[in-house]
Amino acid sequence: MKHFKLTTLLCLLLSSPTWALSNDTEQPIYINSDNQELDIQNNIVTFTGNVILRQGSIDIRADKVVVTRPSGQEGKETIDAYGAPATFHQLMDNGKPIDGAAKKMRYETSTEFLKMTDDAILIQEGSEIQGKVISYKIDEQKLVAESGKKKRVTTILQPNQLNQNKK
Structure with missing residues (x-):
């Protein structure tokens, strides 16, 4: 689980040039x-009832978290979080937070792939x-947001972020 880089995606996602706290993924997971x-x-380890997962500044809250280690191989864990919604929070190196929520989150440590499903949302600086x-291939820095049958993908950019990127 040392490769657990769940919210690295968040720092790249929303047009702000900040990075997650650089040592989060080197910290123990509680x-x-x-x-x-x-x-x-x-x-397989299943945690239920008011689950709180912390690693450095990463904070995930869920009703249920399932950690699977196929064939017992360290570094190939799959972490599934479920909630109404499951949430996460992380601080960036600049001290600003980034937050996300979805009914289901799945992170594959070996491929650095995060998938948030059902009412997925990522928020940074408004x-x-x-x-x-919302799917994110962390090592390739590729994000895909998909709509549902009756909804479209929505992106809201605050003017202060657009102005910062022009500098």
């Missing part, structure tokens, strides 16, 4: 929950992106 269930044979699905 998970607190009301309940924990371990399936040793299948390498600007936001909303969609049915």
